[in-house]
Amino acid sequence: xxAIDKSEKKVLLVxxxxxxxxxxxxxxxxxxxxxxxxxxxxxxxxxxxKVTRLDKETYQVYAVAQMWQxxxxxxxxxxxxxxxxxxxxxxxxxxxxxxxxxxxxxxxxGNINKTTVKFExxxxxxIICHEYCGIGHQGMQAEVIxxxxxxxxxxxxx
Amino acid sequence: xxxxxxxxxxxxxxxxxxISLLTIGxxxxxxxxxxxxxxxxxxxxxxxxxxxxxxxxxxxxxVVLTSFFAVAFGHATLTFYFKKEPNRKVAWLSFWLMTTGxxxxxxxxxxxKASVLYTFYPPLKAHPxxxxxxxxxxVGSWIPLFDWAGMxxxxxxxxxxxxxxxxxxxxxxxxxxxxxxxxxxxxxxxxLLLPWAMGWKQTINVTLARTLFWFFGHALVYFWxxxxxxxxxxxxxxxxxxxxxxxxxxxxxxxLFLILSVPVGVHHQFSDPSIPKGVKLFQGLLTFGVxxxxxxxxxxxxxxxxxxxxxxxAKGLLGFFKKLPYLDPDQFLFAYLICGLFLFIFGxxxxxxxxxxxxxxxxxxxxxxxxxxxxxxxxxxxxxIIGMSTYLYSTNSGxxxxxxxxxxxxxxxxxxxxxxxxTGLSWGGLIGEPRRTNLGMTYLNPKNELFTPEWVPTTLxxxxxxxxxxxxxxxxxxxxxxxxxxxxxxxxKLDLPVSEALHDEKRIALFDTFKPWLVTMAIILVIxxxxxxxxxxxxxxxxxxxxxxxxxxPVQPVPSDRPAAGSPKTSVTAENx
Ligand code: HEM
Ligand SMILES: [Cu+2]
Ligand SMILES: [Cu+2]
Numbered sequence: 001x002x003a004i005d006k007s008e009k010k011v012l013l014v015x016x017x018x019x020x021x022x023x024x025x026x027x028x029x030x031x032x033x034x035x036x037x038x039x040x041x042x043x044x045x046x047x048x049x050k051v052t053r054l055d056k057e058t059y060q061v062y063a064v065a066q067m068w069q070x071x072x073x074x075x076x077x078x079x080x081x082x083x084x085x086x087x088x089x090x091x092x093x094x095x096x097x098x099x100x101x102x103x104x105x106x107x108x109x110g111n112i113n114k115t116t117v118k119f120e121x122x123x124x125x126x127i128i129c130h131e132y133c134g135i136g137h138q139g140m141q142a143e144v145i146x147x148x149x150x151x152x153x154x155x156x157x158x
Numbered sequence: 159x160x161x162x163x164x165x166x167x168x169x170x171x172x173x174x175x176x177i178s179l180l181t182i183g184x185x186x187x188x189x190x191x192x193x194x195x196x197x198x199x200x201x202x203x204x205x206x207x208x209x210x211x212x213x214x215x216x217x218x219x220x221v222v223l224t225s226f227f228a229v230a231f232g233h234a235t236l237t238f239y240f241k242k243e244p245n246r247k248v249a250w251l252s253f254w255l256m257t258t259g260x261x262x263x264x265x266x267x268x269x270x271k272a273s274v275l276y277t278f279y280p281p282l283k284a285h286p287x288x289x290x291x292x293x294x295x296x297v298g299s300w301i302p303l304f305d306w307a308g309m310x311x312x313x314x315x316x317x318x319x320x321x322x323x324x325x326x327x328x329x330x331x332x333x334x335x336x337x338x339x340x341x342x343x344x345x346x347x348x349x350l351l352l353p354w355a356m357g358w359k360q361t362i363n364v365t366l367a368r369t370l371f372w373f374f375g376h377a378l379v380y381f382w383x384x385x386x387x388x389x390x391x392x393x394x395x396x397x398x399x400x401x402x403x404x405x406x407x408x409x410x411x412x413x414l415f416l417i418l419s420v421p422v423g424v425h426h427q428f429s430d431p432s433i434p435k436g437v438k439l440f441q442g443l444l445t446f447g448v449x450x451x452x453x454x455x456x457x458x459x460x461x462x463x464x465x466x467x468x469x470x471x472a473k474g475l476l477g478f479f480k481k482l483p484y485l486d487p488d489q490f491l492f493a494y495l496i497c498g499l500f501l502f503i504f505g506x507x508x509x510x511x512x513x514x515x516x517x518x519x520x521x522x523x524x525x526x527x528x529x530x531x532x533x534x535x536x537x538x539x540x541x542x543i544i545g546m547s548t549y550l551y552s553t554n555s556g557x558x559x560x561x562x563x564x565x566x567x568x569x570x571x572x573x574x575x576x577x578x579x580x581t582g583l584s585w586g587g588l589i590g591e592p593r594r595t596n597l598g599m600t601y602l603n604p605k606n607e608l609f610t611p612e613w614v615p616t617t618l619x620x621x622x623x624x625x626x627x628x629x630x631x632x633x634x635x636x637x638x639x640x641x642x643x644x645x646x647x648x649x650x651k652l653d654l655p656v657s658e659a660l661h662d663e664k665r666i667a668l669f670d671t672f673k674p675w676l677v678t679m680a681i682i683l684v685i686x687x688x689x690x691x692x693x694x695x696x697x698x699x700x701x702x703x704x705x706x707x708x709x710x711x712p713v714q715p716v717p718s719d720r721p722a723a724g725s726p727k728t729s730v731t732a733e734n735x
Contacts, residue, residue: 026443036515039434042699067710087431091712092282092705093364095523099590104519106429108364109281109702113431130523130592132209132275134282134707135201138596141608 037105040112046088051075059083063127065094065107068136070127075144079122083144087113095130098144106131119146161652165233165243166554168253172230173547175257176223177638179264183218184631186211191579191624194595195617196602208596209273209707216276217267220535221292222260224382225299227543228336229256231385232329234550236306238654239323240313248305255298262291273707275594277371278351280362281702283713286355293347296340303333321665324408325392325654331412332384334676335419338683339377346370354704357714361701365432369694372423373687380419382535386542387411389495390459395657397492398482400466405659407458409669411451417679418447421686428518432697437690438515444686445513452506459499465660487562491655494545497569498538501576505533508584523594525616526587529580536627537576541569544634552641556650560640564633572630579623586616 045062049071052060059081064071066089077083087096089107096105096113100123105113119125129140186206192198193208201207206214229252237243265287266272272284278292310330314322350367353359391408395401402408424441427433467478483489484496508530511517521527552559559565583591591597591613600608602617668674703712 023443023446026446036428036435036438036519037431039432039693039697041697067705091702091710093279093368095592097523097590097592099524102519104429104522106427106431108368108431108698110363110699111365111431111697113429126590128590128592130595131279132212132594134705134709135207135209137209137594138600139608 038114040086040114042088042110042112046086046112047090051077057081061085063087063096063107063142064090065096065129065133065140066090067092067134068129068140070096070129070140070142073142075142077119077144077146078148079146080118080120081146082116082118084114084116092133093131094133094140095128097128097130098125099128100125119144122146122148159238159241159652160650161237161554162243162246164246165237165249166650168249169230169234169550169554171257172226172233172253173551174642175260176218176226177544177547177635179218179260180223180631181635183215183223184628186215187219188624188628190215191617191621193598194602195621196598196604196614197621199598199603199605201596201599207270207273209275209594210267210270212594213273213275214264214267217263217292219540220276220382221378222295223543224535224539225295226256227547228332228381228385229253229299229302230550231388231546232302232306232333234652234654235325235329235388236309238652239326240309242309242313244302244309245305248301252298252301255294255301257298259291259294259296259298262287262294264291266291277375279371280351280354280364280367281705281712282707283355283704286352289347289351289355293344293352296344300333300337300340303330303337306330306333319665321405322670323392324402324405324412325388327409327670328384328388328391328412330672331416332381332388334672335377335384335416336381338679339374339381339420342370343374346374357704360714361703363695363698363701365430365698366691366694368427368430369424369433369690372426373420374423375426376423377420379531379534380415382539384412384415385546386495386498386538387415387455389491389542389546390455390499392657393491393655394459394495394499395462395466396655397489397495398463398466400462400469400657401660402657403458403461403465403659404661404663406661406663406666406669407454411454411458413669413675414451414454415448416675417682418444418451420679421683422448424686424690425513425518428515429522433690433693437686437693441686441690442513442515444682446510449510462657462660485566487559487566490559490562490566491545491549493566494541494569495538497573498541501533501537501541501573504577504580505530505537508533521587523592524587525583525591525593525620527593529583529585529587532576532583533580537573541572544638545569548634548638548641551638553653554650555642556646556648557641557644558647560637560644565637568630568633568637571633572627575623575626575628575630577623579620579627582616582619582621582623586613586620589613589616591616 047064048062049064050062051072054060057080059077061075061083063085087105087107088111089109094107096107101117103115103117105115107113123146125144127142129137189203189211233244233249266285272288274282274284278284346367350362354362391402422441422445424433424438425445428438464478467481470481472478472481483492512530589612597617600606601610602613603609703714705712
């Protein structure tokens with residue numbers, strides 16, 4: 001009884017190798033391309049909502065969530081821009097979800113969350129708070145407006 | 159076997175209290191689908207607010223019902239297999255702690271002072287009695303473990319070379335997991351939350367609290383699930399008319415759960431700041447380790463069912479599926495367990511999506527999540543709980559099942575409901591429908607500027623499923639309470655179905671002892687959680703003051719060097735650097 005059957009041994013061996021291959025591939029792929037939110041130290045400047053243009057196609061957004069709004073509530077960037085979102089909260093836990101871009105972060109008091117996305121297509125991208133944050137939660141929304149071609153941004157802002 | 163009046167009464171109360179409260183939980187489940195589909199556009203209905211209802215729904219269904227049941231089922235299992243009753247005083251102490259805790263928390267929730275959902279993330283603050291109640295419920299539920307462990311060791315001394323009964327092993331594994339994981343949440347509640355909610359401490363480290371919560375929170379789902387697993391291994395094959403394919407497989411699966419259930423909680427925090435990617439990646443991988451015992455179980459149970467079907471005369475490759483006692487009112491537990499198993503296929507597959515980081519970014523905190531876990535906790539867990547409750551009550555009291563023909567179709571009705579309900583939620587989640595949101599007020603209100611027509615079909619599907627689930631639940635209440643108020647007809651006895659093993663392997667010492675597994679569990683826990691706790695404790699800056707759900711201004715004034723809330727809405731476009 002106790003000795004393992006030959007065919008069972010074979011099955012175990014095959015399963016074991018397939019499993020290792022699997023785990024190795026996961027590790028390899030995730031090691032090379034880990035797009036989970038980044039871990040940043042907190043700094044008070046993040047509490048001032050702003051959109052900064054770093055160069056033609058690169059933007060930095062300091063997004064501040066609070067009961068029950070995001071600031072800035074409208075973010076305007078040109079098509080093709082790459083945006084770093086730095087997200088924090090002034091009060092309770094909020095969510096920061098841009099469905100079309102798979103941006104999915106929690107905004108937490110005293111913590112900074114960060115991710116980078118590229119907006120290739122024009123349109124209005126909704127930012128939705130998807131963590132319960134009190135009685136006004138169901139109305140907490142903002143938007144990223146991606147509308148004009150790169151290079152024309154200065155005209156628009158003057 | 160015959161059991162004492164005291165134990166009988168204990169089991170009745172531990173089944174009856176949560177099932178009575180479940181009526182509130184189910185009511186709010188239905189209401190959530192009603193609000194979310196935009197049938198009503200208001201913040202509250204019948205004096206109960208959406209988020210207050212959601213808190214009641216989560217706490218009652220997922221914590222109170224499951225904890226009470228696990229304790230009652232544990233008492234029944236150990237008594238039945240050891241032919242000895244647990245210590246009366248300890249058992250009742252546990253009962254009273256759990257009941258007092260539940261009443262405290264119920265009062266806080268029903269009076270609207272604790273609308274913080276069952277995860278109670280700070281810095282939303284609930285009434286202190288909510289936290290205290292939760293702590294009492296948890297502590298009360300692990301007290302029996304110490305008595306059971308004593309019973310087990312005394313039994314072991316007399317039966318050194320006998321395999322521990324699988325159901326006993328499962329119960330002990332489950333409560334060990336429970337004890338370990340509740341230490342974290344007890345710390346969160348008693349050391350972080352309670353002094354802060356009382357106003358003795360001004361601020362709280364939110365990320366640390368969340369990390370402690372999920373250390374508990376993921377193991378919680380295995381605490382829900384293991385009683386169902388025990389029934390799958392030790393009862394389902396018998397009910398099907400066959401034998402358990404391999405007894406050893408069950409033991410291996412249980413010990414794997416012991417070491418893999420706790421050190422993976424960070425997979426609920428993939429979207430959180432301040433926890434390094436490496437920690438997330440490591441725990442994400444470990445999560446996939448749970449696939450192993452899950453598949454061992456799936457194949458062992460499938461083989462057992464095949465054996466049962468063939469014994470009933472089935473032919474061909476899959477003919478055995480047709481020969482099982484699906485609608486036999488005398489074997490109604492089979493119906494409850496097989497429906498749960500079926501739902502669990504989808505629960506497991508959607509769970510694999512959640513556990514992988516990049517896919518999780520698509521669905522984290524969307525309606526996909528409740529879509530997923532209603533196929534686990536409201537699937538195999540819930541069905542095995544209500545089926546076994548009816549079974550235990552009826553056999554222990556000697557009362558016959560009220561409406562047996564109805565009883566046996568309840569799980570099928572529930573399954574149809576869940577499939578429709580979860581299709582709606584999962585689909586909605588994939589197109590961005592948020593969870594934990596009173597959609598009817600804004601996103602599903604055609605008069606509101608946020609109206610989102612894409613979510614009309616998804617929320618309507620969830621509503622349709624929710625109505626069917628509610629009907630099934632109502633039928634269950636009729637059967638359960640109908641049985642309770644019936645008259646005694648048979649000799650009362652404590653009796654559980656017991657599956658023999660088809661391959662009854664020799665006792666292997668490694669799979670019949672706790673020590674090496676507990677040591678392994680501790681090592682993996684330290685490796686995976688020490689970095690997580692260190693980063694959660696050190697990375698965040700200032701702690702947060704307390705907030706009530708209806709006010710952006712903190713409950714107590716903020717210390718001066720911290721940010722204040724409530725500045726006006728702004729619209730910012732790009733500024734040049
Ligand atoms: C008639 C039956 C039920 C219906 C219609 C129902 C419906 C729902 C809905 C729509 C949600 C999501 C609400 C939201 O996120 O805004 C939800 C959440 C939840 N349900 Fe159910 N449910 C039912 C039964 C159950 C059962 C039996 C259990 C567990 C045993 C359960 C456990 C949960 C949990 C844990 C949550 C999460 C609560 C939270 O996010 O805080 N439900 N339910
Ligand atoms: Cu919110
Ligand atoms: Cu989990």
